[in-house]
Amino acid sequence: MKTILIGFVLLTIAVLFPSFADNAAQTLPIPPLLESEILRDGTKLFRLEADEGERKFLNGKTTHTLGYNGDYLGPSIRVNRGDEVIIRVNNSLREPTTVHWHGADVPAESDGGPHQGIAPGESWDAVFRVQQQAATLWYHPHFVGTTGEQVYEGLAGLFIIEDENSGNLNLPMEYGVDDIPVILQERRFDRNGKFSYQPSMPDKMHGYFGNKILVNGAILPYKNVPRGPVRLRMLNGSNSSLLRITFDGLSKVYQVASDGGFLEKPVSLSYLVLSPGERAEVIADFSLANGTSVIMNAESNGGEIYDALEFRPVGVRQPAWEPMKSLVTVEDIPESEASITRRFAMQSGMGARMTINGKVMNMDRIDERLRLGDTEIWEIENSDGMGGGMMGGMNQPHSFHVHAVQFRILDINGRAPPEQLAGWKDTVLLWPGDRVRIIARYNSYKGLYMYHCHLLEHEDNGMMGQFLIE
Numbered sequence: 001m002k003t004i005l006i007g008f009v010l011l012t013i014a015v016l017f018p019s020f021a022d023n024a025a026q027t028l029p030i031p032p033l034l035e036s037e038i039l040r041d042g043t044k045l046f047r048l049e050a051d052e053g054e055r056k057f058l059n060g061k062t063t064h065t066l067g068y069n070g071d072y073l074g075p076s077i078r079v080n081r082g083d084e085v086i087i088r089v090n091n092s093l094r095e096p097t098t099v100h101w102h103g104a105d106v107p108a109e110s111d112g113g114p115h116q117g118i119a120p121g122e123s124w125d126a127v128f129r130v131q132q133q134a135a136t137l138w139y140h141p142h143f144v145g146t147t148g149e150q151v152y153e154g155l156a157g158l159f160i161i162e163d164e165n166s167g168n169l170n171l172p173m174e175y176g177v178d179d180i181p182v183i184l185q186e187r188r189f190d191r192n193g194k195f196s197y198q199p200s201m202p203d204k205m206h207g208y209f210g211n212k213i214l215v216n217g218a219i220l221p222y223k224n225v226p227r228g229p230v231r232l233r234m235l236n237g238s239n240s241s242l243l244r245i246t247f248d249g250l251s252k253v254y255q256v257a258s259d260g261g262f263l264e265k266p267v268s269l270s271y272l273v274l275s276p277g278e279r280a281e282v283i284a285d286f287s288l289a290n291g292t293s294v295i296m297n298a299e300s301n302g303g304e305i306y307d308a309l310e311f312r313p314v315g316v317r318q319p320a321w322e323p324m325k326s327l328v329t330v331e332d333i334p335e336s337e338a339s340i341t342r343r344f345a346m347q348s349g350m351g352a353r354m355t356i357n358g359k360v361m362n363m364d365r366i367d368e369r370l371r372l373g374d375t376e377i378w379e380i381e382n383s384d385g386m387g388g389g390m391m392g393g394m395n396q397p398h399s400f401h402v403h404a405v406q407f408r409i410l411d412i413n414g415r416a417p418p419e420q421l422a423g424w425k426d427t428v429l430l431w432p433g434d435r436v437r438i439i440a441r442y443n444s445y446k447g448l449y450m451y452h453c454h455l456l457e458h459e460d461n462g463m464m465g466q467f468l469i470e
C-alpha cells in the first residue's frame, strides 16, 4: 500500500513538474578505460573513432554531439611509462580533424597538431613511447580554425600515465571508484536544449561562456564515494571559461598533481582555479565531511556559479587522510642553463584579431626556431591588461600552452609561483597584465610544434604560433 502511495505521489510530481522528473539526479558518468590490443612486439594498439552522435543533456531534449567511440567525450586511455603505443584514429566525421595528446612528450608527427589533419573517412596512427612521469593528460582535436567547435560538441578525453612511483605512493587508484575522472565543461544550451556553437564577435573576444556546467557530460550528477580519501583527476575542458572550484562541505582538499605530474608534496587548498586545458589531481578526504553530501561548486568567469557535482559519502568512516611528506622530487632547471629568453605578448585586436607578438597564426610561417637540447626561458605577457594594449584595457585573461614540453614557472609578476603552480606545467593562466616566465628543456624530438592561448576561441582566431626544434 505504502509503495503504491509513494508511486502515486511521484507520478503526480512527474506530471505536474515534468522537468523535475527529467532532471532527477543521474549518477556521474565514468568514461570507460580504453582496452588495447597487444601486438607481437608488445606495442599497445588503441583505437579511437571520432563520430557524430546525439545526446539528451537537458530536459530530455536532444542535441547533436561529437564523441570518440561514443556519443559524447571519449574513453580514458591509461598507459604506463615505458609503453610503446600506437593510437589509431578513425575519422568518421564529415570534416577533417586531428587528435592532439595535450601535455605529452611525443614526436612532432604524432603530436596531432594542425599539421596532422585526418580527412573524413581516413585514419591516422600516433606512434610513440611513453617516456614521461605519471600524469593526467588529455586529448582533443586541434584542426586549424575548428578546434573550438569540435571540442565544444564533445571531442575530448583523458590520457592517464602511471609509473612505478605513482603505483607505490599509496594514493587512491581504483579507477571510477576512488580515483575519479572529473571533466568540467561549461556549455551554453539554447531554449531547445541544443548546443549551438556560433560565437559572436564578443564570444570570440572574451570566450564562449555558458549557462550550464557538464561533469563528464552530465548536469549536476551525483557520485557515491567511500567515506575516506578520494582522488579527483580534474580537467577544465571548457572552451574559454576559467573555473574557480570549491567544495561545499569540505573546508580543504589536497592538490597532489598539476598538469605534468606530482607536486613535491600535497598542498592544502580551500579552492582551485583552473583555466581551460589545465589539470589538477586532488585528494578530497570524505572522512572529514559532516553531512550526507559534499557539493563541488564551480564559478565561471562568465559570471555563473554552478552546483557541479554532488558527492555522497557512503560506508564506514575511515581515519583522516595523512598527507605524505613527499610525492616526488621535482628537479629544478637552473636559469643559468638557459641559452635564450624569448618574449611572447598576447594581445586582442580589432575584429577578434587575436595575436601573439602582433601576429595571427599562419600555418606557413615558423615563428621560432630552437635547437634540440637547448634550455629556454619564455617570458609571456598578457598585454590585455587594464589600460594596456591597443584596445585601451581589454581586461582579458589568456592561458598559454606549449606543446612538446612540460615547463616550470620561474615567476609570475616577479614573484615565485604558489606551491600548486610550482611543479610541472604545460598550460599557465595569465590574468590581464600578467607577466610570467617559464623554463623548459627542449630535448626530446626535432620537429614542428605549437604554442597558443588555450582559450579555444582565441586559438581559432589566431592566437597561436609555431616553433621548430632543429
Ligand code: C2O
Residues within 6 Å of the ligand: 100, 102, 140, 142, 277, 401, 403, 450, 452, 454
Ligand atoms: Cu590542448 Cu595545442 O592544445
Ligand code: CU
Residues within 6 Å of the ligand: 100, 101, 102, 103, 401, 402, 403
Ligand atoms: Cu597541447
Ligand code: CU
Residues within 6 Å of the ligand: 346, 397, 398, 399, 453, 454, 455, 458, 459, 463
Ligand atoms: Cu587568449
